[in-house]
Amino acid sequence: MDAQAKALDAEVLRELAHKSFPIDVGLEPAPPQPLDLVALAARATRAPAVVDPVNLRRDLAQLGKALAGMALFGFVLRTASEQAIPGLGHLAWAVGLPGALGLAWLICLPALYIFWASKEDGVGAREYLSAAAAAIVALGAALASTAPMLWFFAVTAPHSRTVAPLAFLFMGLALSASGAIFGSRLRAFGGKLSHLASWSFLMLLILTFAQFAHLYGIHWF
Numbered sequence: 001m002d003a004q005a006k007a008l009d010a011e012v013l014r015e016l017a018h019k020s021f022p023i024d025v026g027l028e029p030a031p032p033q034p035l036d037l038v039a040l041a042a043r044a045t046r047a048p049a050v051v052d053p054v055n056l057r058r059d060l061a062q063l064g065k066a067l068a069g070m071a072l073f074g075f076v077l078r079t080a081s082e083q084a085i086p087g088l089g090h091l092a093w094a095v096g097l098p099g100a101l102g103l104a105w106l107i108c109l110p111a112l113y114i115f116w117a118s119k120e121d122g123v124g125a126r127e128y129l130s131a132a133a134a135a136i137v138a139l140g141a142a143l144a145s146t147a148p149m150l151w152f153f154a155v156t157a158p159h160s161r162t163v164a165p166l167a168f169l170f171m172g173l174a175l176s177a178s179g180a181i182f183g184s185r186l187r188a189f190g191g192k193l194s195h196l197a198s199w200s201f202l203m204l205l206i207l208t209f210a211q212f213a214h215l216y217g218i219h220w221f
Helices: 002-020 037-044 056-061 063-082 088-115 125-156 163-188 195-215
Strands: none
Touching: 063 088, 063 125, 063 163, 088 125, 088 195, 125 163, 163 195
16 A cells, blocks of 8 residues: 555656646656757858848949049049140040940940840849949949049159050059959849850950040040
């Protein structure tokens, strides 16, 4: 009887403990699960779903600053190329350089969009225009940042043979930077743009710009 009473008391205590603390009383604890280091590493290095959110309104608002930077470089470029005193001709170059660059982008963008971007799942017209706006903004910023240096050499050494090549170098570097940013933004949006296609687009852009610059009477040498 004592053994049955003890067993009954033990069962009652177990039920009370189970109601008070909802755990498996008297059962062996579950063995710890092994740590999956591969899964943790993959989770830590996983890229975010959205690399750079599209903000087309912000990019378009910055185009005004980019055009001002291009106009400043065009003004200085005439001084460096022709050693001329500032006048109406400088204003013509200040308007012509942004015009030539803008027309070059306007001509080249539809070609790449029709043959490449329209077939990409992650790149629509909004992402495409945002990448182009970011590239043009970078182009204007690069030209504006090098204009004071070009002006310094054009004023202090107007007859130097290095001034015109320096202006040509600044222009080439700015165009290359804008093309690289354009390609990187498209790839960030999920587009599979190869480096060969990116550089081909850049060469087409440079050739188109050179043609429009010639029509505006802009030259480097």
